[in-house]
Amino acid sequence: MSGNGLGVVQGNSLEQELPSIWQALQEKVDRMIGQLGDKSPHVAPADSGRYDDMRLDWWTAGFWPGILWVMYDMTGKEHYKKAAWSWDEKFERKSIAANNFHHDVGFQYLPSAVIKYKLTGDDDGRRRGLAAANFLAGRFNLAGNFLRAWNQDKTGWSIVDSAMNLSILFWAAEEIQDPRFRQIAVAHANTIVRHFIRADGSVNHIVSFDPETGEAIESLGGQGAAPNSAWSRGAAWALYGMANAYRYTGDAAYLHASQRVAHFFLAMLPDDYVAHWDFRASETLEGEPRDTSAAACAASGLLELANALPKAHGRRYREAAERILLSLTRNYGTWDRPEHEAILLSGTGNKPAGTNVDVSLIYGDYYYVEAIAKLMGWNSRIF
Numbered sequence: 001m002s003g004n005g006l007g008v009v010q011g012n013s014l015e016q017e018l019p020s021i022w023q024a025l026q027e028k029v030d031r032m033i034g035q036l037g038d039k040s041p042h043v044a045p046a047d048s049g050r051y052d053d054m055r056l057d058w059w060t061a062g063f064w065p066g067i068l069w070v071m072y073d074m075t076g077k078e079h080y081k082k083a084a085w086s087w088d089e090k091f092e093r094k095s096i097a098a099n100n101f102h103h104d105v106g107f108q109y110l111p112s113a114v115i116k117y118k119l120t121g122d123d124d125g126r127r128r129g130l131a132a133a134n135f136l137a138g139r140f141n142l143a144g145n146f147l148r149a150w151n152q153d154k155t156g157w158s159i160v161d162s163a164m165n166l167s168i169l170f171w172a173a174e175e176i177q178d179p180r181f182r183q184i185a186v187a188h189a190n191t192i193v194r195h196f197i198r199a200d201g202s203v204n205h206i207v208s209f210d211p212e213t214g215e216a217i218e219s220l221g222g223q224g225a226a227p228n229s230a231w232s233r234g235a236a237w238a239l240y241g242m243a244n245a246y247r248y249t250g251d252a253a254y255l256h257a258s259q260r261v262a263h264f265f266l267a268m269l270p271d272d273y274v275a276h277w278d279f280r281a282s283e284t285l286e287g288e289p290r291d292t293s294a295a296a297c298a299a300s301g302l303l304e305l306a307n308a309l310p311k312a313h314g315r316r317y318r319e320a321a322e323r324i325l326l327s328l329t330r331n332y333g334t335w336d337r338p339e340h341e342a343i344l345l346s347g348t349g350n351k352p353a354g355t356n357v358d359v360s361l362i363y364g365d366y367y368y369v370e371a372i373a374k375l376m377g378w379n380s381r382i383f
């Protein structure tokens with residue numbers, strides 16, 4: 001097949017296609033730099049293909065700089081660094097004015113400040129990354145061993161997405177040799193294993209705890225279809241986040257938790273390997289939207305899982321990731337629409353709220369780029 005503007009050849013493996021995908025991605029991101037300008041992209045509707053310009057304290061603000069830093073690290077080309085450079089400074093400026101930063105500072109500062117410091121040694125990046133880690137650590141509830149998710153009145157709510165924010169705590173612990181950050185990350189990771197990941201490998205999106213006693217009260221559907229449904233992006237967050245927790249700690253409980261979610265996720269995939277937005281949205285899933293962001297994030301997490309295991313055991317996860325990425329490339333890319341500002345189509349942001357369904361999402365784009373880069377040999381890590 002071609003017809004998708006990329007010329008991916010039917011029957012070829014992802015490995016055979018990687019050089020042309022990587023070339024197309026560089027051209028795509030180069031074009032995006034001009035198209036996006038100073039915008040902080042979040043959602044692009046399918047018809048216009050134009051990314052919005054979201055507030056800087058929204059949880060997705062780190063993904064565009066993250067794409068740029070991955071491209072810089074892979075190619076050494078200065079224009080990526082130049083386009084990525086000022087994002088963490090913008091976040092810092094926002095953080096000292098009225099703002100709504102919350103536990104997602106990991107999603108914001110890991111792909112901006114922390115990777116900038118890792119790649120360039122920039123002291124400001126380091127300082128900003130550590131400030132974000134301090135802020136996240138300050139959200140820890142000692143009675144319940146959980147990180148508080150959002151602001152407003154939900155003092156006892158924690159959400160599975162937090163699994164991805166833990167990396168900034170693990171990084172800070174190593175960076176300044178202060179075990180408190182690791183202790184908090186480990187305590188919260190244990191809470192994820194205990195209260196969020198179910199026996200069948202599906203996950204709860206929100207768990208409400210009593211913020212005084214720490215007792216778990218109930219789980220809530222959140223961005224999934226129902227409290228007992230199976231929101232696919234939530235599963236991707238848990239799969240990837242637990243693989244990371246294993247990488248940082250060597251504790252096999254996290255490896256097994258990640259595998260349990262991975263097995264569920266893979267067993268629930270449709271014929272083209274790209275997840276529906278909720279694996280239990282309805283009986284047959286007929287007509288239910290896909291979520292390419294869940295697919296891309298899970299693929300990158302599966303590659304992490306593959307790396308964590310001896311080659312023979314890890315191979316099945318790597319092959320599963322490649323199947324997902326090949327389908328995303330063939331069936332969900334914008335390759336034949338140069339005016340389109342995103343990389344992937346068919347993401348689902350928040351179906352229950354009726355927002356951002358069948359759109360492009362910057363985090364889908366980010367995890368796709370990151371996963372392809374990993375297959376190309378990218379060895380740095382952002383999450």
Ligand code: GLY
Pocket residue numbers: 059161223233349
């Ligand atoms: N972190 C929010 C989401 O996955 O939509």
